[in-house]
Amino acid sequence: MTLRGSLVATGLVIAVALALIAFGFTWPFVIGWSMLAGAAALLAQLAIPVEPGSDAPHIAAERERRPTEISRMSWALNTHTGLAGQQITKRVRDILRHRLLRRGVDPDDAAHREAAAALLGPDLWARLTGPRTTIADIEHALDAIDRLAPDRTPPPPRSRS
Numbered sequence: 001m002t003l004r005g006s007l008v009a010t011g012l013v014i015a016v017a018l019a020l021i022a023f024g025f026t027w028p029f030v031i032g033w034s035m036l037a038g039a040a041a042l043l044a045q046l047a048i049p050v051e052p053g054s055d056a057p058h059i060a061a062e063r064e065r066r067p068t069e070i071s072r073m074s075w076a077l078n079t080h081t082g083l084a085g086q087q088i089t090k091r092v093r094d095i096l097r098h099r100l101l102r103r104g105v106d107p108d109d110a111a112h113r114e115a116a117a118a119l120l121g122p123d124l125w126a127r128l129t130g131p132r133t134t135i136a137d138i139e140h141a142l143d144a145i146d147r148l149a150p151d152r153t154p155p156p157p158r159s160r161s
Contacts (some may be wrong), residue, residue, distance in 0.1 A: 002045075009041035081136050086110035089133045092141045096128070098121070120144045 017034040025033075051110045069091075076085025100116060101109050107116045107125045116125055124144065 004040070005045040009038050009045075012041045013038035066095060067156065077135055077138070079135070080134070084133045084135050084138045090126060092145070093128045094137055095145055096125075096141050096148075099145055104146065119148065 013034045016037040017030050020033060021032040073085075073088040073091060078085070078086040097107055098118065103119065105112045105119060106114045107113075107120075113125075117123070121144065122141060124137065124140055127133060128141055
């Protein structure tokens, strides 16, 4: 609030009070309505930010504590439903497409579907491009990305114990 705004509110209180007295209203009525007019004038001066949080203090975060792409993708995995979000699905699909194209296989081309299925496994590409990609699909795609890595021997199978 500024001094000018406070003076305008005070002037409004006085003007309303004088107008009500001139019409012959009682003092409690004049005082109540004058205070209400002054409160409305003061509230009208409040600055409401257009964007929520624009008036929040800026807290500088260390570089190590800033969210990274990996942390955002991990939050895209919903362990309760078993579904993977669009962010991680798109990233894994793009990497897998790049690895397949290096081998001359376009997963979106109908002529290459059999070759893609041989490299990826049955229907993995369809599940990655479908509406409900699961976390298991992402894990299978990551295994396929590892298998398709250039100049690298396949990793030994993991023991699940």
